[in-house]
Amino acid sequence: MGNDGGSIPKRIELVKEKQKxxxxxxxxxxxxxxxxxxxxxxxxxxxxxxxxxxxxxxxxxxxxxxxxxxxxxxxxxxxxxxxxxxxxxxxxxxxxxxxxxxxxxxxxxxxxxxxxxxxxxxxxxxxxxxxxxxxxxxxxxxxxxxxxxxxxxxxxxxxxxxxxxxxxxxxxPSPVEQEQLRALLRQESAEDNVIAESSSSASRNKRKREDNGEQSISKKPAIELEVGVTASSSSPSTHSGIGGNSVTAVVNQKVQEHLVNASSKNKQSKAIQSIYSQKKDKNVTESYLVRGTFNRYAA
Missing domain, CATH: 3.30.40.10 (Zinc/RING finger domain, C3HC4 (zinc finger))
Known part of the structure; x- marks a missing residue:
């Protein structure tokens, strides 16, 4: 223990020194x-x-x-x-x-x-x-x-x-130089990652553009087909081939039906009909201008 008369303590036992x-x-x-x-x-x-x-x-x-x-x-x-x-x-x-x-x-x-x-x-x-x-x-x-x-x-x-x-x-190299090289490697690795991410995003955008282009190309024939059918139905004179005559006949029939319906709605008056009608009496002296109409000067 020390200080009891039996031993003399040393400095290392009394003072804690920093370990080497x-x-x-x-x-x-x-x-x-x-x-x-x-x-x-x-x-x-x-x-x-x-x-x-x-x-x-x-x-x-x-x-x-x-x-x-x-x-x-x-x-x-x-x-x-x-x-x-x-x-x-x-x-x-x-x-x-x-x-x-x-x-x-x-x-x-x-x-x-x-x-x-x-x-x-x-x-x-x-x-x-x-x-x-x-x-x-x-x-x-x-x-x-x-x-x-x-x-x-x-x-x-x-x-x-x-x-x-x-x-x-x-x-x-020395440890100090190795730390400098390690920092340089980390910087280069970070730059490579940024370049890789940018290139991958560019490739993804390119694939999206290509996919959109393919979709538009695939839709184009359908649109052209629809436009072609509409044009063929609206202009029968441009038809040719196997089904051209049948389409023209159908269109002509529709036009005739429309004209008949219009004429039935707009009936001619009796006065107008009398102008174009023929009289059985051939001794009629009226001209076609006054035929079928009232005229006080008529003989």
């Missing part, structure tokens, strides 16, 4: 980053791919993850930015002639001096994290940054493919 931050072993972290797949945690071996954050993966592990998202426990955390194989780039690595299978990387004995599988083809330096390595986005060839600067050129010395300065991408 536990930092991971930087050497072990470096080996895990440059010698092992970031997803499967197995040693890197050809073919090796790199993601937009600059992390290294075995290609078969990425394929397994895309086929089954539960293939690796922390796959969603590590590879959340990888949705297709287009999100990774296959690297062209130069093999290290000094590497042997007996020198297989293992974090358990990283202090024994590990040998990397890959080297820079210009400087022959191992890709073990001690030097900064980069790859060309256009072709995927990997070099050390120092070696690429020693041979200034606008074409790759391995595949002779042209590249620009912005096509030089760092492998396994």
């Amino acid at each position: 931050e536990v930092r991971p072993d930087q050497n072990a972290l470096k080996i895990a980053t440059w010698f092992f797949c970031a997803l499967s945690k197995r040693p890197l071996q050809d073919p090796v791919v790199v993601c937009g954050l600059g992390k290294l993966y075995n290609k078969d592990a990425v394929i397994e993850y895309l086929l089954n998202k539960n293939a690796y426990g922390d796959g969603d955390t590590i590879c959340s930015h990888i949705s297709t194989m287009k999100d990774v780039k296959t690297l062209k690595l130069a093999a290290n002639p000094a590497f042997k299978d007996s020198n297989e990387a293992s974090i358990a004995h990283f202090d024994q001096g590990m040998v990397s599988r890959f080297i820079c083809p210009i400087t022959m330096k191992e890709m073990n994290g001690k030097l900064k390595f980069v790859y060309l986005e256009t072709c995927g060839c990997v070099f050390s940054e120092q070696g690429l600067k020693e041979v200034p050129s606008s074409t790759c010395i391995q595949c002779n493919k042209s590249f620009k300065q912005e096509n030089i991408i760092t492998i396994n």
Whole structure:
């Protein structure tokens, strides 16, 4: 307990101090980053791919993850930015002639001096994290940054493919650079989603216009047929073909019936009938102007 005469308390027992931050072993972290797949945690071996954050993966592990998202426990955390194989780039690595299978990387004995599988083809330096390595986005060839600067050129010395300065991408960048790249990937993903939504809405509108066009075309023959029937019934003289004579006869009959009905309604008076009637007496001296009418001057 202390202060009872039997023991002397120490400062650490009386004063609570802030616990020191536990930092991971930087050497072990470096080996895990440059010698092992970031997803499967197995040693890197050809073919090796790199993601937009600059992390290294075995290609078969990425394929397994895309086929089954539960293939690796922390796959969603590590590879959340990888949705297709287009999100990774296959690297062209130069093999290290000094590497042997007996020198297989293992974090358990990283202090024994590990040998990397890959080297820079210009400087022959191992890709073990001690030097900064980069790859060309256009072709995927990997070099050390120092070696690429020693041979200034606008074409790759391995595949002779042209590249620009912005096509030089760092492998396994610092955590700060990775956060910047992650934010850039999120921005690009949001822009792609907006473009995809706009293109899908445009395609939907196009399909609607096409459907409306097909409906109007399908209605047009019916309308033309109706107009044609109306025109044929209203103008019998334009009929031709098999049913033309029968339609004309029906129309003529209707016209005659109409005239008969009109004439029956408007009967002529006796005076008018007397003008056009013939008298049996041929000695009548009246002219047709006064025939059948009263005239005091008549003889």
